[in-house]
Amino acid sequence: MLAGVKPSCFFMENKEMHTIKHQKARSLYPTFERKAPGAEVSHYCPGCGHGTVHNLIAEAIDDLGIQDRVVFCSPVGCSVFAYYYFDVGNIQCAHGRAPAVASAIRRTHDDAIVISYQGDGDLAGIGMSQIVHAANRGENITVFFINNAIYGMTGGQMAPTTILNQKTVTTPSGRHAANEGFPIGISEIINSLHAPVFVERVSLATAPKVMKARMAIRKALRNQVDKKGFSLVEILSPCPVNWKMTAVESRRWLEENLEPVFPVGNLRDLAKGPFDRVDRKKAGRVSDRKILEILGVDEKEVHTSSIHLKEEQNVKIAGFGGQGVLSTGILLANCAIAEGLQTTWLPSYGAEMRGGTANASVNISHEAIGSPIVSFPNVLMAMNLPSLDAFEDTVRPGGCILVNSSMVPRQVRRTDVAAYHIPATDMANNIGSPQIANVILLTVYALVSGAITLETLQKVIPLSIKRKNLVNINMKAIEAGIAWLEENRK
Ligand SMILES: Cc1ncc(C[n+]2csc(CCOP(=O)(O)OP(=O)(O)O)c2C)c(N)n1
Ligand code: SF4
Known part of the structure; x- marks a missing residue:
């Protein structure tokens, strides 16, 4: 539709005046620039209901004036790319887990409006328990449940909501109750719980029904703005491609076949009362002090360290599986704990069982650490060439790169970082085991950064190593690292 066209009509809803605008909602990006260059149209099939629902949600966000507050949790399924369209906060959640993610965001961000x-397939199949428990807890979130009675994205398999006799790829002769059970009414299940405040099923079969869907979507969002509690709108939506119909046929089929199984209408509207059904003020809170007590941590110990970090250490350790990359991260994190510093360790494995790439992210700080992710490290330990190739450019200027030069046949190209080319695997082989190359690198890191002391490293290694006969050789690796730095320090 054309931008800038004047509003063509007004209507009243809950005493609020709304205008119908013949222009794209502000909460949708003006163009949909997908990964493929030039693909600036929606990825949805013609006649798909997702696009219609996106428009309705975006218009409601605009009219409620909440664009800056919305966090949109998109699922796995055809709408996995919702973040291409909605110009709001976006999080793409693991299959079926959107209600859990939404709950966490809602509880930790008072001002957020979480969708x-x-x-x-996502909500009623793999994520069934997630939605039931989020609803049962009465999370103050808004759920839009797109029921197209089929797994769309994966090519038309049976969903929990597939109706009896409906043919799908996995029920080629139709769904039969004796084989696959009956279609599941999600709105009815949610309506059986105590906490939810608003449950409505709507349909996209005809234009008047789309207008009803529009009202329900607004109501469900407005409930969250007013902190009323959990709202769910189930939207019966066409999937012409997997239903093997034209767009027009699919809307007719929806009305004639889906609606009788899943009757549209409001199942619950308790939002008229002034309060959220769940009194959150009464929620039991566990204090930080209590958590430390449960963990057996002495609070004073956590904040006391003789180390003075010049800056927070964001370390990326990378190599191939078998080089001890992940255990180096654990060792470093354990040393940081022993130093009384805050730390996190996050492993990342390649898909291969053996010989694939692996990396570990370690943060070390005097302060509490917000996220374990290290996207832009100030320290990189590259155990092989692919790791240096992958991460060299991510290191922050002024940072430091330690390279296992036995496995990396090139120099560090960056000139704005400190580079150490240590023939760690050769040195480790000379000592007696290639496995200790990582400890040589770690020793050099300890010395140049001052983030952990050698005494701590020597103390922690015997505690971290399961095979005690390897402790000595690790101590020799530390000595080798010290000797190398003495010889090579400029
Ligand atoms: C853990 C996991 N299991 C299975 C899949 C495969 N998968 C991707 S999308 C999908 C079904 C999505 O169907 P639905 O939720 O109905 O959404 P639609 O595509 O119809 O919009 C499945 C099973 C996956 N990606 N992750
Ligand atoms: S497969 Fe179905 S749900 Fe997915 S985009 Fe196409 S029409 Fe929509």
Whole structure:
């Protein structure tokens, strides 16, 4: 539609005046620039209901004036790319887990308006327990449940909401109750719980029904703005491609076949009361002090360290599986704990069982650490060439790169970082085991950064190593690292 066209009509809803605008909602990006260059149209099939629902949600966000507050949790399914369209905060959640992610965001961000947008495979299949428990807890979130009675993205398999006799790829002769059970009414299940405040099923079969869907979507979002509690709108939506119909046929089929199984209408509207059904003020809170007590941590110990970090250490250790990359990260994190510093360790494995790439992210700080992710390290330990190739450019200027030069046949190209080319695997082989190359690198890191002391490293290694006969050789690796730095320090 054309931008800038004047509003063409007004209507009243809950005493609020709304205008119908013949222009794209502000909460949708003006163009949909997908990964493929030039693909600036929606990825949805013609006649798909997802696009219609996106428009309705975006218009509601605009009219409620909440664009800057919305966090949109998109699912796995055809709407996995919702973040291509909605110009709001976006999080792409693991299959079926959007209600859990939404709950966490809602509880930790008072001002956020959190949307969980889910298909029927996502919500009623793999994520069934997630949605039931989020609803049962009465999370103050808004769930839009797109029921197209089929797994769309994966090519038309049976969903929990597939109706009896409906043919799908996995029920080629139709769904039969004796084989696959009956279609599941999600709205009815949610309506059986105590906590939810608003449950409504709507349909996209005809234009008047789309207008009803529009109202329900607004109501469900407005409930969250007013802190009323959990709202779910189930939207019966066409999937012409997997239903093997034209767009027009699919809307007719929806009305004639889906609606009788899943009757549209409001199942619950308790939002008229002034309060959220769940009184959050009464929620039991565990204090930080209590958590430390449960963990057996002495609070004073956590904040006391003789180390003075010049800056927080964001370390990326990378190599191939078998080089001890992940255990180096654990060793470093354990040393940081022993130094009384805050730390996190996050492993990342390649898909291969053996010989694949692996990396570990370690943060070390005097302060509490917000996220374990290290996207832009100030320290890189590259155990092989692919790791240096992958991460060299991510290191922050002024940072430091330690390279296992036995496995990396090139120099560090960056000139704005300190580079150490240590023939760690050769040195380790000379001592007696290639496995200790990582400790040589770690020793050099300890010395140049001052983030952990050699005494701590020597103390922690015997505690971290399961095979005690390897402790001595690790101590020799530390000595080798010290000797190398003495010889090579400029
Ligand atoms: C853990 C996991 N299991 C299975 C899949 C495969 N998968 C991707 S999308 C999908 C079904 C999505 O269907 P639905 O939620 O109905 O959404 P639609 O595509 O119809 O919008 C499945 C099973 C996956 N990606 N991850
Ligand atoms: S497969 Fe179905 S749900 Fe997915 S985009 Fe196409 S029409 Fe929509």
